[in-house]
Amino acid sequence: MSKYKDLYGHVYDMIYRSTTSISPDVEDLMNKALDQESNPTAKSMMKAMLDDAKMAGEKVKPVCQSPGFPTVYVSFGDNSVPGEDLKQIWAEALIEGTKNSLLRPSMVHTLTRKNPGDNSGIGVPNFEFDYVPGQEYLEMLLSFKGCGAELANAMKIFTVAQLEKGNDFSGLKRWVLDTVIKGGGKPCPPGGIGIGLGGQMDVACKLARKAISTRRWDDVNPDPMYADLEKELLENINSLGIGAAGTGGDTTLLAVKINAVSTHTAIAPAAISFHCWAARRTGVRLYPDGKKEIIL
């Protein structure tokens, strides 16, 4: 048993809030983008998106028909270990959310495509655990990430020559823009991209998903080099003209987030994880004394 009282209740509340609303930081960015938009079709698309998120909250309906795929980012310290029933609690809460029509039954067997009808399945939800020595609270961040966005993702093991280091990393930047262009309207723009750099293939991919799923879209990267790169990429991507829904406009992305670690001297792995505009995510911190803090 978990030492956290009513952990199931906290988890179910996260699913409820995630499916029926979008992250407030993303909503603010979308409102700003709508104010600045010059393309009438893009304006009407973004207006529909903001109306949709508002109506979902009022009518207690899912913002989008597709819940995407759920990942739960869990971090804990020695005194805030979640307990052995955490995975089971999440799996059961997803099934209850499905019964209550907050989630469409979308999880299937990868090869046979058999759908159990309740969003149960091996590896559902996916968990990413992080042990943080000294952390007094248990942090859980739930991210439902849409899968049209997944169709636009890309991964590449660059060499130093391909990065075009001597030319201000133009090789990397061109590839990022090219990936956004190929994605077009598929990932439900205007959303965000996470860029994972370093490690090996697995590391870069996880960093990319985590960057766009867990960081606030209006934050600034604490590393000035990456902050500049995020800013440059965002501005240049938005000069491509793909726009909301991919039918033309001034805002193709609301955020570019880079997460980077070191790598081997022979390689420079890079991964891009797309996120749709419907940023359905919630986060809480639970303290052993029963205190709860909502972080998203």
Place this chain on the structure above:
Amino acid sequence: MAEKLLSIPLKEEEIRDLHVGDVVYLKGPIFTSRDMGHFTIKQNLEEGKELPVNFEGSAVFHAGPVVKKKDDGTYDLVVIGPTTSIRMEPYYKMMADLGVRAIIGKGGLAEGSLKQFKETGQVYLQAAPGCAVVLADGIADIENVFWLDLGVPEALWVLNATKFGPLVVGMDSHGLSVYQELKEKAEKRNKELYG
């Protein structure tokens, strides 16, 4: 740029009249179909089986709804929005042969579809992505469902649309695709920026 309310079944002349950028609303029965739905249509045709609906003049919506089962066994629509259409590109010829006039989805289809649309008189309509609550407002109820064994998202749902939209013509029957046009411009811009 025109704004029109079209009734299903759709006629070829009505579709030929549409151009990229026009705004359309639909009225009448709309069929949903996505990956496994298209695959099942193909299998049935190959095996010479009859399909549960008549696709002549139809509008096919790349989508899978959220539904609620009622006590009498029928379904209430909760919400519905478009899925990414490119996955259904391999089936453009089959859908044209069945008489489908309008394909609704998001992100557009590719060159094969565009050529086919010109030949047969079909159109691709872009729905507002992720706007499942707004879009469900234009549908009165669910008329029928087939192939539920494929799962809720992949089943063939017949939606009774009153004023479904707004939908923007993304690809027309005159060889124009807004997606293709934007892609070419964006590629040029990337070359200017990073060589």
